[in-house]
Amino acid sequence: MSPPVPSILVPATSTAEPEQQAPPPSSSSRTWAKAWADIKSGFRQTELWGHLGWQDIKQRYRRSVLGPIWITLSMAVTAVGLGLLYSQLLGSAISYFLPYLTVGFIVWQFILGCLTEGTDTFISNEGLIKHLPAPLTVYALRTVWRQTLLFAHNMLVYLVVLAVFWGPLTEPYRLTEPDGALQPGISWSVLLAIPAFFLIAVNGGWVVILFGIISTRYRDIPPVINSLTQLLFFMTPIVWSTDILLARFPGEDLGWKSLVAELNPLYHYIQILRAPLIGNVQSWHNWVVVVGFTVVGWALALIAMRNYRARVSYWV
Amino acid sequence: MVSIDVWNASVDFPIFDAKTRSLKKAVLGKVGGKIGTEQRVPIIEALHDITLSLKEGDRVGLVGHNGAGKSTLLRLLAGIYEPTRGASRIVGKVAPVFDLGVGMDPEISGIENIMIRGLFLGMSRKQMEKRVDEIAQFTELGDYLQMPLRTYSTGMRVRLALGVVTSIDPEILLLDEGIGAVDAAFLAKARTRLVDLVKRSGMLVFASHQDDLLFELCDSAIWMDEGQMKANGSLRSVLTQYKGKDPFSHLDKETLERLGEAPVLTTKSGEV
Numbered sequence: 001m002s003p004p005v006p007s008i009l010v011p012a013t014s015t016a017e018p019e020q021q022a023p024p025p026s027s028s029s030r031t032w033a034k035a036w037a038d039i040k041s042g043f044r045q046t047e048l049w050g051h052l053g054w055q056d057i058k059q060r061y062r063r064s065v066l067g068p069i070w071i072t073l074s075m076a077v078t079a080v081g082l083g084l085l086y087s088q089l090l091g092s093a094i095s096y097f098l099p100y101l102t103v104g105f106i107v108w109q110f111i112l113g114c115l116t117e118g119t120d121t122f123i124s125n126e127g128l129i130k131h132l133p134a135p136l137t138v139y140a141l142r143t144v145w146r147q148t149l150l151f152a153h154n155m156l157v158y159l160v161v162l163a164v165f166w167g168p169l170t171e172p173y174r175l176t177e178p179d180g181a182l183q184p185g186i187s188w189s190v191l192l193a194i195p196a197f198f199l200i201a202v203n204g205g206w207v208v209i210l211f212g213i214i215s216t217r218y219r220d221i222p223p224v225i226n227s228l229t230q231l232l233f234f235m236t237p238i239v240w241s242t243d244i245l246l247a248r249f250p251g252e253d254l255g256w257k258s259l260v261a262e263l264n265p266l267y268h269y270i271q272i273l274r275a276p277l278i279g280n281v282q283s284w285h286n287w288v289v290v291v292g293f294t295v296v297g298w299a300l301a302l303i304a305m306r307n308y309r310a311r312v313s314y315w316v
Numbered sequence: 317m318v319s320i321d322v323w324n325a326s327v328d329f330p331i332f333d334a335k336t337r338s339l340k341k342a343v344l345g346k347v348g349g350k351i352g353t354e355q356r357v358p359i360i361e362a363l364h365d366i367t368l369s370l371k372e373g374d375r376v377g378l379v380g381h382n383g384a385g386k387s388t389l390l391r392l393l394a395g396i397y398e399p400t401r402g403a404s405r406i407v408g409k410v411a412p413v414f415d416l417g418v419g420m421d422p423e424i425s426g427i428e429n430i431m432i433r434g435l436f437l438g439m440s441r442k443q444m445e446k447r448v449d450e451i452a453q454f455t456e457l458g459d460y461l462q463m464p465l466r467t468y469s470t471g472m473r474v475r476l477a478l479g480v481v482t483s484i485d486p487e488i489l490l491l492d493e494g495i496g497a498v499d500a501a502f503l504a505k506a507r508t509r510l511v512d513l514v515k516r517s518g519m520l521v522f523a524s525h526q527d528d529l530l531f532e533l534c535d536s537a538i539w540m541d542e543g544q545m546k547a548n549g550s551l552r553s554v555l556t557q558y559k560g561k562d563p564f565s566h567l568d569k570e571t572l573e574r575l576g577e578a579p580v581l582t583t584k585s586g587e588v
Contacts, residue, residue, distance in 0.1 A: 028403065029398040029399075045435070047435055047440055047441050048432075048435040048436060051431065051432065051435055051441070052432070055421070055424065055428070055432070059421070059423060059424070062423060128436075129396070130391070130396060130414075131396075131412065131414045132396075132412065132433075132436045132437075133394050133395045133396050133410055133412070134436055219332075310398040313391075313396050313397055313398075314329055314330065314397065314400075315330070315332075
């Protein structure tokens with residue numbers, strides 16, 4: 001007497017039914033809509049990239065006693081050291097040259113961070129990109145946010161320098177005597193530094209996305225950028241000023257000399273933020289150049305996002 | 317309505333660092349996808365011409381050899397890879413648990429990892445803070461959650477990852493092999509939770525080599541081979557084709573009853 005064997009039909013499952021309800025849409029990876037959706041949802045996840053950016057800073061100084069204060073300290077040491085040396089070399093008063101160099105260096109650090117860490121953005125997030133679905137923009141914003149936090153730490157050095165040299169900086173002064181350009185000194189126009197930094201950070205966005213995508217595909221780009229930044233640092237008026245360039249060759253035609261700085265886009269980026277912070281003459285043409293680069297840069301970044309956004313997870 | 321539709325999708329990986337010449341005519345046997353050689357950059361066809369449609373309530377197991385494309389298929393379903401050819405459409409909130417070593421930071425504590433994972437899965441910080449206690453309870457990790465993740469065993473990491481994904485009510489749950497690293501008691505607990513989750517308007521896709529895990533979690537299956545779907549249908553019939561024998565036949569009666577399976581495999585066309 002064996003119990004009857006129940007004969008249960010294997011339930012029909014829904015996997016891979018031959019008939020599909022909806023017609024297959026055409027492959028839609030390379031569309032503006034998807035690129036735009038990526039950027040939009042990336043920006044919306046502020047808590048995510050905000051948290052990740054903070055985590056990066058905390059991570060770097062985990063278990064060190066001073067923690068992120070090291071960022072501020074190392075900037076202070078560099079600025080004071082270079083400031084003392086170059087003010088003597090270039091014959092400039094320390095009370096003017098130290099603030100000039102400090103601010104220039106802080107802005108440079110931000111730009112440098114966006115450039116070099118931007119090339120590495122997607123490569124260093126390989127694990128996350130391959131394991132969790134998230135908009136690429138999140139990783140770009142993580143990098144820019146991290147640089148912004150570093151910038152904020154470095155700005156403490158500026159505040160100290162400003163407090164120390166408040167007297168001389170608020171009067172009209174010349175960076176180099178006797179024939180440097182006359183600077184008006186710090187005034188309410190210092191507030192222009194806020195939109196200036198905002199604009200530079202917006203540029204950080206396209207730099208990170210564009211260079212990040214290119215570098216993920218062509219791994220030769222990060223070393224190329226790294227070696228060029230060294231040169232760019234010395235070519236850009238950060239540890240020297242355009243005054244010195246002009247004073248060096250008096251009486252000659254000024255054309256090529258000003259071009260050394262004017263043709264360098266980084267000069268304009270540094271100038272829009274440095275000039276208000278240390279009370280230098282501000283020129284609208286710097287803003288025009290930066291805004292122009294912002295528009296062109298974001299256009300290129302959008303094209304890169306449209307065409308290669310979906311490829312990044314294959315390339316990392 | 318939760319659904320995943322994939323139409324004739326292929327996933328081709330360009331391999332930039334491999335030398336084309338040395339790979340010419342190289343076609344691997346059982347292991348790995350096909351390696352295309354026409355292009356300048358060698359290409360691994362990890363998935364080829366996949367068409368499938370999953371909907372609410374599906375609990376699908378993925379079986380196949382190493383390198384058959386199971387993990388790649390999971391990533392395609394997660395939206396991490398968009399198909400190089402063909403199309404895919406994913407509707408619903410996806411929560412993947414893939415390789416457990418990656419996607420978690422070993423230097424930060426369990427709590428912070430829970431937070432980051434939750435944020436990635438679309439939660440807000442506040443929502444996650446509310447869930448931390450529940451996750452701590454479910455994972456039984458307790459005070460260990462304050463320790464950096466590098467001090468965790470593999471099983472503990474699995475607990476953490478499962479704790480997070482099951483606490484946030486995902487609609488599409490994708491699990492890769494590796495969750496077998498937890499002990500039996502926890503697995504039983506997780507099973508109930510996962511099955512509940514699928515019942516509450518969800519979907520589960522699970523890749524595994526362990527039959528017993530598949531029995532517990534899935535009712536249908538897809539057999540992947542060399543990047544193609546070789547078979548799909550009920551778990552039992554696919555496993556029988558894949559293994560060449562009915563894996564349910566030597567289970568005891570109680571287990572079978574619990575799983576709702578008959579002692580002898582029957583299909584629409586009769587006994588196999």
